[in-house]
Amino acid sequence: MKKINGELKQIKQCPESFVLAVNDTLNVVSGKWKLPIISSLAFGKKRFKALEREIPKITPRMLSKELKDLEMNGIVKRTVHATIPVTVEYELTKSGESFKKVLNVMLEWGLLHRKNVMGKK
Amino acid sequence: MKKINGELKQIKQCPESFVLAVNDTLNVVSGKWKLPIISSLAFGKKRFKALEREIPKITPRMLSKELKDLEMNGIVKRTVHATIPVTVEYELTKSGESFKKVLNVMLEWGLLHRKNVMGKK
DNA sequence: GTAACTACTATACTAAAGTATAGCGCTATA
DNA sequence: TATAGCGCTATACTTTAGTATAGTAGTTAC
Numbered sequence: 001m002k003k004i005n006g007e008l009k010q011i012k013q014c015p016e017s018f019v020l021a022v023n024d025t026l027n028v029v030s031g032k033w034k035l036p037i038i039s040s041l042a043f044g045k046k047r048f049k050a051l052e053r054e055i056p057k058i059t060p061r062m063l064s065k066e067l068k069d070l071e072m073n074g075i076v077k078r079t080v081h082a083t084i085p086v087t088v089e090y091e092l093t094k095s096g097e098s099f100k101k102v103l104n105v106m107l108e109w110g111l112l113h114r115k116n117v118m119g120k121k
Numbered sequence: 122m123k124k125i126n127g128e129l130k131q132i133k134q135c136p137e138s139f140v141l142a143v144n145d146t147l148n149v150v151s152g153k154w155k156l157p158i159i160s161s162l163a164f165g166k167k168r169f170k171a172l173e174r175e176i177p178k179i180t181p182r183m184l185s186k187e188l189k190d191l192e193m194n195g196i197v198k199r200t201v202h203a204t205i206p207v208t209v210e211y212e213l214t215k216s217g218e219s220f221k222k223v224l225n226v227m228l229e230w231g232l233l234h235r236k237n238v239m240g241k242k
Numbered sequence: 243g244t245a246a247c248t249a250c251t252a253t254a255c256t257a258a259a260g261t262a263t264a265g266c267g268c269t270a271t272a
Numbered sequence: 273t274a275t276a277g278c279g280c281t282a283t284a285c286t287t288t289a290g291t292a293t294a295g296t297a298g299t300t301a302c
Contacts (some may be wrong), residue, residue, distance in 0.1 A: 004232045011228065019160050022224055025231035026150060032260070035147065039140050048279050059261065064280060074238040085269055085278055095234045103143055105226045107132065110146035111125045113216045117195040153290070169249050180291065185250060206248050206299050 028073060028099065033058055033066045035103075038092070041076065042100060045091035075099065149196060149220065154179055154187045156224075159213070162197065163221060166212035196220065 011017050029035050036055045040046060046054070052063055067090060070076035075096040079089045092099075132138050150156050157176045161167060167175070173184055188211060191197040196217040200210045213220075 004229065004236070007232055008229065011232075015160055015164070018228065019157050021231050022156060022160075022227045024235065025227040026156065028234075029147060030151070035143060036140050039136055039143075043136070049277080052279095057261095059263095060280060061262090061282090062260070065260095074234070085267095088279065095237050098233070099230060102226050102230045105223055106143045106146040107139065108125065108129065109220060109223045110142050111128055111132075112219070113149075113195070114145065115125070116216050170247080173249095178291095180293095181250060182252090182292090183290070186290095206297090209249065 025102065028070075028075060031066065033062050034070065037063070037066055037070065038075065038096065038099065038103075041090060041092050041096070045089050048088055048090070051090065070096075146223065149191075149194060152187065154183050155191065158184070158187055158191065159196065159217065159220065159224075162211060162213050162217070166210050169209055169211070172211065191217075 011021055029038070033055070036058070037051065040051055040054050048060075048063070048067075051067075052058060052060060055063070067076060067078070071078050074093055077091050077093050077096075079091070081087045081089065132142055150159070154176070157179070158172065161172055161175050169181075169184070169188075172188075173179060173181060176184070188197060188199070192199050195214055198212050198214050198217075200212070202208045202210065
């Protein structure tokens with residue numbers, strides 16, 4: 001494991017770099033389709049068409065674009081198998097896997113927040 | 122504290138409701154300005170003009186719009202003081218305060234992820 | 243009286259994100 | 273030979289997000 005404690009303290013003291021650093025993470029899930037894609041891949045590696053079928057209403061254009069984004073950001077790994085015809089598999093990288101815990105915290109907060117807001121109305 | 126453990130388990134088993142629930146949280150910080158606004162208010166209550174000055178390049182139109190969004194979502198509380206002229210104060214609600222821990226997890230993941238990605242290049 | 247501060251709103255625009263529809267090159271099956 | 277599946281890409285379009293610029297109503301200071 002890498003040490004980030006020192007860095008964390010530093011960043012938390014500077015609002016500007018705090019916003020920049022959090023934005024890095026936010027960009028991983030920004031847009032309409034990245035979260036569905038990541039969630040789908042969280043259940044295991046999948047091929048292009050499988051993702052297209054699993055994610056309702058996504059177009060191949062968006063799926064292709066977002067997968068490229070996620071690959072460039074080191075969240076998803078793309079593997080081409082030399083079968084005939086070629087098959088392509090997508091899976092989460094280690095970083096992608098570790099992102100699950102961020103999603104879990106978001107999920108928990110979302111549920112609690114909903115209860116809070118509901119309760120006050 | 123409210124119990125959400127049962128609900129958590131349930132939602133994690135259904136990809137669709139998982140995505141919906143995480144999206145609830147994501148919408149709180151979506152867009153270019155919500156994160157800067159929340160971060161700024163995390164340091165204490167502020168008036169409109171103070172926020173406008175603290176957040177570089179934001180226009181009053183966007184600040185006003187995003188503050189309304191955040192207020193409607195129960196993240197920010199707006200208080201009008203009957204001074205002359207009126208002053209308006211914005212502050213984080215309890216939910217808004219508790220959102221800080223989501224931001225912290227994002228920050229941590231972002232830093233670790235950056236180290237991972239850098240290391241592999 | 244004019245300039246400045248407060249907390250905004252209105253109108254018009256540009257840029258970015260997402261959608262719709264079609265088609266490519268390849269192969270296997272009927 | 274026609275149809276379907278695979279993994280996409282191209283073009284054109286709409287919708288949403290964000291920007292630029294100006295102005296409102298009230299009050300205070302010079």
